[in-house]
Amino acid sequence: MADTRIEPQEILLPVKAGFIALTLISALMLNLLPWSGAWLWIKPDFVALVVLYWCIEQPRKVGFISAWTMGLFMDVADGTLFGQHALAYSILAYAGIVLHRRVRMFSGTPQVAHVLVLLLLNDLIILAIRLAAGADFPGLQYFIGTFVAAALWLPLGTLLKLPQRPRLDPDQI
Amino acid sequence: MEYSPPPFFKTGPTPLVRLLIFAVLSLAFLVADVRFSYLETLRQVAAVVVYPLQRIAAAPAGIARRIGDFFTTHGSLREENARLKQENFENAALLLQLKALQAENRQLRELLAARERLAIELVAVEVLYAARDPFSRKLVIDRGSQQGVHPGQPVVDDRGLVGQVTRAYPWLAEVTLVSDKGQFVPVQNVRNGLRAVLSGTGGDGALELRFIPLNADFESGDELVTSGIDGVYPPGLPVAKVASIERSADQIFARVTCTPLAGVANYAQLLVVSGSRELPPRPVDEKKQARGKKPRKG
Numbered sequence: 345m346a347d348t349r350i351e352p353q354e355i356l357l358p359v360k361a362g363f364i365a366l367t368l369i370s371a372l373m374l375n376l377l378p379w380s381g382a383w384l385w386i387k388p389d390f391v392a393l394v395v396l397y398w399c400i401e402q403p404r405k406v407g408f409i410s411a412w413t414m415g416l417f418m419d420v421a422d423g424t425l426f427g428q429h430a431l432a433y434s435i436l437a438y439a440g441i442v443l444h445r446r447v448r449m450f451s452g453t454p455q456v457a458h459v460l461v462l463l464l465l466n467d468l469i470i471l472a473i474r475l476a477a478g479a480d481f482p483g484l485q486y487f488i489g490t491f492v493a494a495a496l497w498l499p500l501g502t503l504l505k506l507p508q509r510p511r512l513d514p515d516q517i
Numbered sequence: 518m519e520y521s522p523p524p525f526f527k528t529g530p531t532p533l534v535r536l537l538i539f540a541v542l543s544l545a546f547l548v549a550d551v552r553f554s555y556l557e558t559l560r561q562v563a564a565v566v567v568y569p570l571q572r573i574a575a576a577p578a579g580i581a582r583r584i585g586d587f588f589t590t591h592g593s594l595r596e597e598n599a600r601l602k603q604e605n606f607e608n609a610a611l612l613l614q615l616k617a618l619q620a621e622n623r624q625l626r627e628l629l630a631a632r633e634r635l636a637i638e639l640v641a642v643e644v645l646y647a648a649r650d651p652f653s654r655k656l657v658i659d660r661g662s663q664q665g666v667h668p669g670q671p672v673v674d675d676r677g678l679v680g681q682v683t684r685a686y687p688w689l690a691e692v693t694l695v696s697d698k699g700q701f702v703p704v705q706n707v708r709n710g711l712r713a714v715l716s717g718t719g720g721d722g723a724l725e726l727r728f729i730p731l732n733a734d735f736e737s738g739d740e741l742v743t744s745g746i747d748g749v750y751p752p753g754l755p756v757a758k759v760a761s762i763e764r765s766a767d768q769i770f771a772r773v774t775c776t777p778l779a780g781v782a783n784y785a786q787l788l789v790v791s792g793s794r795e796l797p798p799r800p801v802d803e804k805k806q807a808r809g810k811k812p813r814k815g
Contacts, residue, residue, distance in 0.1 A: 369570070376567075376574035378646035387649070402564055407532075408539045415543070420563040421571060423648045423655050423684065423691045426556055427546030434539040441532050477551055479652035480698060480719050 350377060363507055367394050368386035369412060376421055385485045388493030390392060391418055392466050395433055396459065397500060398439030400447050411437035413441040432469040436462060452498070564686040571689065575645040584786075637751050639788040640665060642672075646665070646687065654694040654717065656680070658787065661688040669749055671790045677701065677755035677778035678743060692787070695724060695756065695777055701710055704756050705744035709734055712744050715757060715775065724757050726773035731764050735773055751790060755779075 357475030361426050371390040379387045391414050398406035422429075440447075447458045467490050475481065530538075549555040571730040620766050640660065648655040662664045662685040670682045672692045680694040693700050697797075711734060713726045728733060739759040745752025757775035764771045 372567075373570055373574045375649065376571050376646065378575055378578045379649065380647050384649060384651070408535045412539050414782070416563055417567050418558055420527050421648075422648045422650045423653075423657070425547055426550035426560055427543040430546065431540060433541035433544060433793070434536060438532055438536040473547065474652045478699075482651040482719075 357510055359508055364398055364406060367504060372417060385488050386492055388489045388496060392436060392463060393493045396436055396440045396462060399437045400444045403441040403444045405455055407441060408434055408437050428470055428473050432466050436466045456494050456497050459497045463490045463493055561686060568688055633662055637790050638792045640791060642787050642789055644785060654697040656692045658690050658692055661686045661690050663687050666690045666789050671750045673754060673788050673790060674779045679779045702756055703744045703747045705743040709741040722776055724775040724777055729771045729773050731771050735759055735762055737761055
């Protein structure tokens with residue numbers, strides 16, 4: 345009996361560095377949109393999501409330097425402690441790089457479960473830093489955004505793989 | 518690179534080592550920021566890099582608002598116009614009175630040889646977005662140190678005090694709202710002149726008066742204005758209204774909850790109050806001086 349969990353991997357075109365940079369900048373822009381009220385709680389951390397995606401899919405191209413730099417930009421844009429997001433994203437990148445083979449073995453819900461745990465870890469690190477710096481726990485709604493992010497994982501994967509899909513050659517049909 | 522053979526011998530440091538490097542770097546930044554406020558230059562540089570993205574990200578909301586303005590109905594415009602005319606008429610009378618009173622006040626102060634009260638200047642700013650940080654209450658406004666917005670300046674709207682500029686970038690600035698947990702405002706009760714310190718609680722619509730004795734004369738409905746003794750906020754800006762007071766005998770202090778007068782949660786245009794007051798020099802801290810003189814024990 346073949347293991348049904350392991351799907352044959354697609355053969356994709358190599359990803360362009362420019363495309364990776366574009367997605368990271370777009371994620372930063374999405375984070376910077378003027379979210380307010382309840383939307384603020386629902387809003388996923390797009391930068392964490394995209395950084396984790398690339399660390400799992402392209403661990404040799406995206407790693408600590410991009411994750412850490414994006415973290416610093418997030419800190420400046422949000423006016424948070426300088427280094428808070430940088431630390432959290434570095435650890436997220438580490439988890440993504442170490443676990444990338446394992447996560448890519450799975451597809452569908454089991455993969456989302458892995459991603460959810462990693463993103464929750466990211467949240468917990470930021471929470472720990474802020475509590476250590478003297479802030480109050482903002483309530484359990486703090487974690488809602490992460491569940492939304494996990495739900496976005498599969499659509500995001502499909503979207504970001506689009507430029508890598510080989511175009512159908514009309515002569516071969 | 519995806520299809521190149523993996524570099525067997527030259528892989529650089531392992532992920533764990535890299536993680537340690539970046540984690541230590543981040544922690545160093547955190548400590549430097551929290552404890553010593555170094556790295557402001559680095560923050561300014563990063564802010565300049567992010568600035569275009571911030572402006573672009575905030576643009577759609579502005580455009581949507583303008584489109585919304587364009588499609589307002591004739592009826593609502595007429596209604597608003599009538600209301601504004603009425604308000605303007607009422608205010609004009611008050612303004613005349615104010616001018617007369619100001620002149621009289623100046624004259625009396627001259628007679629008493631008292632110092633002039635501060636004439637405040639206002640800079641109109643627009644809110645770009647509320648910072649996404651769930652642990653604090655901050656806004657980002659569209660003017661910065663290049664336009665004369667500096668840390669420490671109070672920010673008001675048409676009803677009262679909104680907060681204080683806490684960090685200025687070249688073209689943007691961060692405003693910490695009065696409802697932020699670490700924000701304190703020295704206030705005065707309009708009814709009887711009692712002074713107190715108002716602090717935010719981190720929640721949106723709740724402020725708290727700290728260290729109020731049980732027998733202090735505060736009633737719900739009292740209006741609080743800035744007292745101005747801190748040298749940061751000009752005196753007389755409306756801040757909050759007392760919402761409820763709990764006095765229980767088993768506690769030393771009364772629990773006074775207030776609601777901010779300004780629309781702290783809803784925002785579009787705000788005013789930054791500028792103009793520095795000349796304060797008398799601060800009294801010398803005797804303890805500090807004594808400590809400086811005394812040789813350290815041990």
